[in-house]
Amino acid sequence: MESNKKVLLSGIKPTGKAHIGNYFGALKQWVDFQYDYDTHIFIPTFHALTGNYISRETLKKQEYDLVLDLLGIGIDPEVVTLWRQQDVPEVTELAWIFSCITTIPQLMRAHAFKDAEAKNKDISVGTFNYPLLMAADIVMYDTSVVPVGQDQVQHVEIARELVRKFHQSFGEHVFIEPQELVVKEVAIVPGVDGQKMSKSYNNTIPLFGTDEEIKKAVMSIITDSGSDIPTNVYAIHKLFRSEQELQELYKEKKGKYKDLKESLLTDILDHLIPMRERRAYYESQPEIVAEILKRGAEKAKIKAIQKMQLVRERIGL
16 A cells, blocks of 8 residues: 655665664654654665675674664564665666766765765775765655755755756656755764764764673763763763753762763663663564565565666666
8 A cells, every 4th residue: 555655765884883873863763753754764785885895794794783773773664664775776777877967076076975085095986976876775765855964965965966967868757856854953972982973983882782881881981070060971861861850960970970970871771671672572583574674675676666667768778
C-alpha cells in the first residue's frame, strides 16, 4: 500500500562505533520523525569506501553492528524502510549519469573535496564524486525531506541543482527537488576534549559500549580547573537532564568534578537501558535482522528500478 506521507531519507556510514554525538546529533531525530514521514534509512557502504581502507571483515562487522544500533535506538522496522546501499546498485548508475551533466568546477566547490584538499590528502575520485552519489541516493526514492546538520546542507543543494539540470536537459517530472530539514535546536555535541564529538578526533563516548568503556570515556572528559562548573561535563550532561535539575545538582556538587562525572555516567547508563535491551534482542535474532534488511532492500529496489527505467527512457538508453 502506497503511503501519502512525504519521503524522508538519511543514512550513516559504517565507519566505526556509533557514539552519543551521532545519537543526539542525528539518530534521535530519525526516531522522532519516523512516524511523521515515509522514512527511508540506509547504510551507505559505497560511501564508506572513500575513506581509509577498511578490510572486508571489518566493513561487514561495522555494517551489521550499525544495523543493530539503529534497531536498538528505536528505529521501527514495521514503518521504516531500512537497507544497505550495495543492495540497490542502481544508485551508482544514476550517479554516473549525474557525473555526465556536472562540471569539475562544481565539484571542486564541494566541502568534502575542499576539506581533503586543505589537508593535503591524496584525493580519490570517489571522494571527489561523493556529492554525486549522495545526490543519487537522495533523489532515487522521490525524497522530499533530508534531515541534516548545517554543515551538510550543501549536499542537498547539489542534489537540487542536479535535478534542475537533468530536467532542463531531458524533460520535467522525473525527480522531486529535495529540501533539507535542519533541526536548529540540536546543538553540536562536544567530545571528551571539548571539540565536536567525532570518530576522527578520537574523543567519543560510545553509544553501545560496555559500562567500563563508557566510564573510561566519561572520566576522561577534560575539565577546567579554574571553574566551579566543568563546562565540558555540563555540556554533555544537559543532553540527559533538564537544565533546572542540573543547576541544582551542579550547585550542590560545586567544584566536585569526580562526583559530577559519576552523576553523568549514571544518567548515561540509565538512558541506555531500553536501547541496550532492544539491541540485545535483535543481536540474538539474526534471522529477523536479515529479514528486515531483505524487505527494506526489496522495497527500495522496486523504486530504484522504476526510477531508472524512466531515466533511461529520457536520456535515450
